[in-house]
Amino acid sequence: MIAVSHNWNYVAAGYAITTATLVGYAVWVRVRIRRLRRNLPDENRA
Amino acid sequence: MTPKRWFLAATLVALVATGVLALAVTPPRENQGYDAVRLLYLHVPCAWIGYLAFGVTALASLLWLVPRTRNTVWDLLAGASAEVGVVFTGLMLVVGSIWGKPTWGTWWEWDARLTTSAILFFLYLGYLALRRSGATADERGKRCAIAALIAFVDVPISYLSVTWWQTLHQTGTVFNEKLDVQINGSMAFTLVLAVVAFTMLYGYLVRERFELAQLEEGREERELQIAIEERVRAEQVVTV
Numbered sequence: 001m002i003a004v005s006h007n008w009n010y011v012a013a014g015y016a017i018t019t020a021t022l023v024g025y026a027v028w029v030r031v032r033i034r035r036l037r038r039n040l041p042d043e044n045r046a
Numbered sequence: 047m048t049p050k051r052w053f054l055a056a057t058l059v060a061l062v063a064t065g066v067l068a069l070a071v072t073p074p075r076e077n078q079g080y081d082a083v084r085l086l087y088l089h090v091p092c093a094w095i096g097y098l099a100f101g102v103t104a105l106a107s108l109l110w111l112v113p114r115t116r117n118t119v120w121d122l123l124a125g126a127s128a129e130v131g132v133v134f135t136g137l138m139l140v141v142g143s144i145w146g147k148p149t150w151g152t153w154w155e156w157d158a159r160l161t162t163s164a165i166l167f168f169l170y171l172g173y174l175a176l177r178r179s180g181a182t183a184d185e186r187g188k189r190c191a192i193a194a195l196i197a198f199v200d201v202p203i204s205y206l207s208v209t210w211w212q213t214l215h216q217t218g219t220v221f222n223e224k225l226d227v228q229i230n231g232s233m234a235f236t237l238v239l240a241v242v243a244f245t246m247l248y249g250y251l252v253r254e255r256f257e258l259a260q261l262e263e264g265r266e267e268r269e270l271q272i273a274i275e276e277r278v279r280a281e282q283v284v285t286v
Contacts, residue, residue: 006074007082007148014085014144018137022247025133029254036261
């Protein structure tokens with residue numbers, strides 16, 4: 001009997017890379033927003 | 047909870063539902079790398095978001111170029127959308143490559159669709175680099191708007207490349223020449239849901255990136271104002 005690879009390793013790699021990239025990008029943008037907001041003069045702070 | 051948080055929550059629910067359907071409900075396909083076909087639900091939405099994002103960048107750039115509608119908002123929106131588009135286009139290339147290995151037996155091939163997509167990615171990387179070049183806001187805005195419109199020419203070329211050249215990459219699953227939809231049932235539903243979920247995520251990320259661009263613009267203006275005030279003060283001291 002020939003063992004058939006169902007290629008789940010490729011699926012896992014694709015989903016892991018996509019999730020890590022998108023979460024990483026969203027967090028990076030949010031952190032920069034917070035940092036800039038913190039440095040705003042008091043009258044401009046929302 | 048603010049509308050922004052509600053939108054984020056709805057986006058996350060749509061993404062999780064997509065993930066569950068893609069990984070646990072949809073069937074594998076023998077001619078698409080068995081279970082590797084599940085990468086379809088990432089690859090296609092990422093490609094769609096790339097096209098959408100660069101379309102928004104082109105439209106915003108056009109609005110910035112027309113004197114009657116010229117506003118800094120369009121320039122900032124063009125930059126925000128391009129950056130998000132580059133992230134999704136990069137992911138489309140990586141996920142496509144991962145899917146290509148078990149399906150085609152190769153990570154990369156200089157096929158028409160793959161090549162035009164890679165060109166698209168590098169064109170917008172160049173656009174983002176151009177946005178960081180030193181110049182006055184007006185000069186930079188004009189330069190970037192023209193570059194964005196030129197780069198957008200590659201979007202329809204990339205999209206139609208599978209019809210024009212018919213190399214390794216398959217033709218459109220839904221929008222092909224004969225409008226013959228090659229997907230149905232749970233696969234079609236999951237693909238539509240994935241496209242909706244990713245579009246919502248694009249909306250959230252562009253809004254965030256736009257807010258960041260506005261804050262950066264404000265900081266630059268404040269720094270310029272401080273520099274001018276210091277210069278004036280220094281000149282007054284010299285005069286006295």
